[in-house]
Structures are given as C-alpha cells and as structure tokens.
C-alpha cells in the first residue's frame with residue numbers, strides 16, 4: 001500500500017513553496033503551508049528574520065489544518081535563515097514532534113551546506129530523517145540540477 005505523505009513548509013519568497021509543491025504533486029501528497037504571524041516584510045524583516053533564525057527563536061504560527069499523526073511520512077521544508085531553519089518551521093517541529101512518525105527534510109538557501117540543516121532538524125524532531133536534500137540558489141536556477149535532486153529525493157521517499 002502506498003504511504004500517506006504530508007508535505008509541510010514555510011516560504012517567504014516562493015522558493016521553498018515551489019519545491020514543496022513539486023514534491024507533493026509527484027507523490028500525490030497532502031500539503032500544508034505554515035504561516036508566520038510575525039511581520040517579516042522589508043529590510044527589517046530580513047535583518048530580524050536572520051537574527052531569529054540564528055538565535056534559534058520560535059514564533060507564533062497560524063493554526064494547522066492537517067494532523068501530522070495521520071501520515072506515514074511528514075516531509076518538512078524550510079528556507080535557511082541565519083544559517084539555521086526559520087522560526088516558523090522550528091515552531092512547527094517543536095509543537096508537533098510527538099506526532100511525527102517518520103520524517104524527511106529539505107531546505108532552500110542562498111548558499112548553505114544542507115547536511116548541517118539535516119542535523120539541526122533531526123535533533124529538534126528527535127528522530128533521523130528517512131531522506132533529506134537541499135537546494136541552493138544555483139540549483140534552483142538550473143532545471144537539470146533541480147530536477148535531478150528532486151527526483152532522487154522523491155524516489156528515496158517512494159522506497160520507504
């Protein structure tokens with residue numbers, strides 16, 4: 001029987017949303033967008049967002065509509081802010097970690113070593129990821145690289 005998959009993500013400028021939607025459509029997964037209730041607009045939003053990411057701060061997020069406990073695998077995607085995950089994704093994982101049976105992670109960034117992000121997210125979730133990947137700016141611009149990484153990630157999830 002096919003596994004039930006939920007893709008959960010936060011995205012401010014659309015990169016993580018693009019990846020989340022592509023993963024969900026390839027797997028026929030449900031999707032949930034996390035809303036950060038803090039105003040992250042403008043240059044101050046950028047500065048304080050980066051600081052909040054770096055300082056491992058949480059935030060207030062909007063109500064979620066899908067119960068992660070009802071899914072075999074929850075795929076969680078975050079942009080990199082201040083060399084760490086976004087406050088919105090940190091908050092989601094903290095609030096839901098006991099409801100996550102099995103997790104996979106992805107991140108998008110300007111330029112970051114995604115292996116580090118996997119370690120941060122695994123530590124917070126309290127479990128190892130069944131798959132993880134990351135897309136830097138260059139990967140997102142190159143359709144071939146993007147498609148290759150996406151396919152590898154999705155196929156690993158299909159094998160679970």
Ligand SMILES: Cc1cc2nc3c(=O)[nH]c(=O)nc-3n(C[C@H](O)[C@H](O)[C@H](O)COP(=O)(O)O)c2cc1C
Pocket residue numbers: 010011012013014015016017045046047048049050078079080081082083084108109110111112
């Ligand atoms: C507040 C803020 C902080 C960021 N900090 C980093 C960073 O530390 N390292 C990095 O490589 N990219 C950083 N970026 C770039 C984003 O990670 C990158 O553009 C990402 O793809 C944005 O995802 P989104 O379009 O889904 O919001 C930052 C962007 C923002 C808005």
